[in-house]
Amino acid sequence: MKIFRYGAKGSEKAGVILNEKKYDVSEGNFQYNRDFFANTANLEKLQAYVEKNSETLKEIDVNERIGTPLETPSKILCVGLNFDDHVKETNLQQAAEPIVFMKSVSAFNGPFDGITLPKNSVKSDWETELAIVIGKKASYVSEEEALDYVFGYVLHNDVTEREFQIERGGTWDKGKGCDTFAPIGPFIATKDEIQDVDNMRIWLKLNGELMQDGNTSDFIYRVPKLISYLSQFMSLLPGDIISTGSPAGSGMGKSPQRFLRDGDIIEYGIEGLGSGKQVVSAYSLS
Known part of the structure; x- marks a missing residue:
């Protein structure tokens, strides 16, 4: 899976890339932070969410700012x-x-x-x-x-x-x-x-x-x-x-x-x- 974040600095939302297109997954309450990476179950939940909602995921406008793909790391x-x-x-x-x-x-x-x-x-x-x-x-x-x-x-x-x-x-x-x-x-x-x-x-x-x-x-x-x-x-x-x-x-x-x-x-x-x-x-x- 390919994950990214988009939107204004400090207010980025979570997204995924499917078949070279970018989709929003923020309605699933996903945030790419330390807690997300710490538990493999979170990636599994994301994959399940994407599969379940594949027909209704919102495609991201090409003009949206692409931010860092994760929140600020510890180092x-x-x-x-x-x-x-x-x-x-x-x-x-x-x-x-x-x-x-x-x-x-x-x-x-x-x-x-x-x-x-x-x-x-x-x-x-x-x-x-x-x-x-x-x-x-x-x-x-x-x-x-x-x-x-x-x-x-x-x-x-x-x-x-x-x-x-x-x-x-x-x-x-x-x-x-x-x-x-x-x-x-x-x-x-x-x-x-x-x-x-x-x-x-x-x-x-x-x-x-x-x-x-x-x-x-x-x-x-x-x-x-x-x-x-x-x-x-x-x-x-x-x-x-x-x-x-x-x-x-x-x-x-x-x-x-x-x-x-x-x-x-x-x-x-x-x-x-x-x-x-x-x-x-x-x-x-x-």
Whole structure:
């Protein structure tokens, strides 16, 4: 199943995608929050509701805003340098273990909402990534059982301010967690929808020019490893997001380097997870 949310920010309603069309299910009192993901019975109830009301479900107007496909999670975890080609283009060193950082929940953003460049930003960049949505609490899980904790997968643009991230010292978080820097969606695909998570094309265009064209087959650390690894350090809660890293093609890896500017248009996607689009705007007090 593919689930999404639509409507004005802060007032989004639940929906499902059936045969490429979007339908409202909010009358069934479904909300895609932590409680929903925590209980597999909720997905079963949603499926039953859709089947029972398939003839009367309201189709969503194409002009409706598509929001984040879930309510704000407890945390957005990210893995850096998980593709060899991206490691090489950044001239950064691959660590012996996965590189982990967090994006602030205030960065959480819809897949078609704009990206606002931070005040004093000069090196804001793009990174298309596959993200995991956790379905039940995971603590100290093994790689063998890790996929049992997955609810589904979602598209993520890990927008990054490189000067804040690298040149200003300290941890990466301050270059990763700026407002609007975590566009998520347009929908979550339940794990049964994805035939092979290790073979999904990842792409991104900037102003119509192809910048990223990779595949999850090139992961250094695969999904079960990442879930198991992160669960050794913290509990992963229902609805938590784990972003798995980006292939080559980021702006900092270009020669000459290329970074986001006011008016730029980013389009990106992952096979099986749809696409997103953001217009970039300069910081403004208004």
